[in-house]
Amino acid sequence: MGTHNQTKLQYIEAALLEKKHRSDTLMNYFLIGFYIIGLLLAFYYDTWLIAIGVGSLSLVAYYSAKRLLPNSSLYQYVLSLVLGIFMAQFIYQMHGMFEMHFFAFVGSAILITYQNWKLQIPLAVFVIIHHASFSYLQYIGFDEIYFTQLEFMNLQTFFIHSFLALTIFLLCGLWAHNFLIFTYHHVKQGFEIGKLEESDKQKAKVIAERQRSKSELEKLVSLLETTFNLTDEGILVADKNGKMVLTNKKFAELWNIPQKLLDSRDYEKVLRFILDQLVNPEEYSSKARDFHSLDEVSNDTIYFKDSRIFECYSRPQLSNGESIGRVWGFRDISKQTQDLEERKKMITNITSRNKDLEQFSNIISHNLRSPVANILGFSEALKEDVSEDDRKDFIDAISVSINKLNNVISDLSTILHVKQSKNEGKALVCFSELVNDIKDSINHSLLKEEVLFDIDFSAIDELLTLKNYMYSVFYNLISNSIKYKRPGITTTINISSQKNEKSVYLIFKDNGLGIDLEKIGDQVFGLYKRFHLDVAEGRGLGLYLTKTHVESLGGQISIVSEVNKGTEIKIKLDC
C-alpha cells in the first residue's frame, strides 16, 4: 500500500511539474510581450529610457531568480512583483492613462495559471503601495509623477478603485486555488485510470497467457492420447473410489471388454469381467483392489483360461506422496513366452546333440583308436624275430582287436541308424505281444535261468508308436534284467503300464544286481559305460540305445536302483 501511495505521489508531482513548465513557457511569451508593449508605448511620450531600463531590470530580476533557484517557487513571486512593476511602468509611460491600470488585472489573471493563490499577494501589495504613494505624490504636485490623468480624484473613487482591484485579486486567487484543487483531483483520477488501464492490460495478458497454456495443454493431451492409444500395451487407470479414470483402446481389445461395460466406468464390474478370464482369479483379486499400497511397481505374469499369457505391471498414481489410484499396464506375451519355450527346447536339443557329438568324438578317439593301437603294436612286434608261441599270441591279440574294431563300427552304425530313422511310419504296438515276442527270442537263456515275468498292461496295452524302437527298448531292458540278475535267487521281472491324460508310463522292475547310481552319476545311460565288469556279457550299449530310442520317440527315461536290491526303470511317452 505504501508503495502505491508513493507511486501516486510521484505521479501527481510529475503532473504538477509538467504544468509548471507549461506555465513557465507561457510566461516567457508574456514577459517578452510586456517588454515589447513597453517599447511601443515609448513612442507616445518618448519614454525609451523607462521602457528599456525598467523592462530590462524586471526581466533580469525574473530570469535570475528562476535560474538561481529553479526548484523554489520564489521566481513566481518575483514574477508577480514584475507584473506589478510592468503595470506601473505602463501607467507612467502613458502619463497616467487610466486604461493602463487594467494591466494589474491582466497580471492577476496571468498568475492564475500557476494555481497558487499566494502569488496574488506580491502583486496586490505592490499595487496598493504604488497607488497610494503615486496618487499622493501626484496630488501634492510632484512633477514627473504620473498616476492618473483625472484632474480630480476623491477618496471615495480611490476606495471604489481599490475595492474592485482587491476583488479581482481575491477572485483570481480563489480561481487559482480552485484550479489547484481541481487539478489535484484530475491528476489523481488520471493516476487511478492509469492504474485501472494497467491492471486491465495485465488482466488481458493473463487471459492471453491462460489461453496459450490451454492450447499447449490441449496439444499435450492430444499427444498423450495418441500415444496412449497407439501403444501395444493395454492401460487402465482407476481411482480409489473404484472408478475407472482412463483406459486405452488396446486395453478393451486385450480383455475383450464390451463397450457398454467400458462406458459404465465401474471398476468393480470390469475387474470381475477380467478375473473371470483367468486361471487363478483369486491370486490377483486382492492385488487388483489394493489402492493403498505404495509399492513402487508390481510385476506379474497372468495366465488365461484360453492359454494366453499377459504380463501385468502396476504402480500407484501418487499425488503429494499419497496414493490416489493405480495404473495398470498389460502386455500379451503369449507369443513371446511360446517363442521362449521353443527356444529353450531348441537349446536343450542342440545341447544334447552337442553331447552326442562329444560322445562320438570320444568313441572315435578311444574305442576305435584303442584296438587300432593294439594292432599297430602287435604287427610291429611280428616284424621282429619272435618265438612261435609269441607269434601265435600276437596274431590272436590282433584278431581280438580287429573283432573289437568291428563291434564298435557296427555299434556306431546301429546308433546312427536310430538317429536317422525317425521318419518311419508309426503303427499300433501291443505291449503284451511285444513281451511275448521277446520272451521267445531269448527263450534259450530263459531256459537256462529261472526267470519269473509279472506282466500288467491293464492300464494300457496299445500305443501308436515305432515298433522297432519299442522292440529295442523292451529287448534291452528285459535282457539287462536277465544279464545282471543276482545269483542264488529267482529273478523276477515286473513290467506294467500306467496312463494319465497326456502320458503313458512303462515301468520295468527287477530284483537284480542293481547299479550304484551315486558312484556312476549321469553316466548310467552313457555309451560304452559298463557297471558290472565281472559279468562277461555286455558292451555298454543297452541302456544307451534304450535312452536314445525313448528320446527319439519324444519320451523320457528315469532310473532308480539299489545295489543288490534291484533296478526300476520308468519310461514316459506321449499318448
Place this chain on the structure above:
Amino acid sequence: MKTPKRFLLIDNDPSSNKLCKMALCKIFASPEVFAFTNPESGLEYIEQESTRYDIDTVLFLDINMQPLSGWDVLEKLNSSWSKLSNHFAIYILSSSINPTDKKKATDFHSVSNYLEKPLYADGVRRLFCGIPMKN
C-alpha cells in the same frame, strides 16, 4: 638321472599292457613290471606299497577305463602326490589322439607327459635314456 626300478601299468586292456611290457623288456633287463587291468586295484597297490615309495617308479596310466577313468585315478592320487612325487613319475598312455585329452593331461601337475599308444621300445628309450626324468 636315476633309472626307474619299477613300472606300474594301469589299463583295462590286457593286450595294451602286454605291448607295454614288451617294450620295457627291450630296454631294461628284467624290469619290475606290475600290470593292473582294474584301476581300483592299481590304486590300492600304490597306496598299500607306501613303504616302498623310495623306489623310483614309473606309472603308465590309461584314460578310458571303468569303473574309474584315468582322470579319476589322478584325482585320487592328488592327495598323496606330495609324498610320492620324489620317486614317482606318471605318464598317460592312451589310445586317444584327441587334443582335448592331451590338454586335460597338462592340467594335472602330477603328469609328466602324454603318450599315444602303442608304446614302442624306441619310445621307452627316448623317455628314460638320455632325457632326464621329470620331477
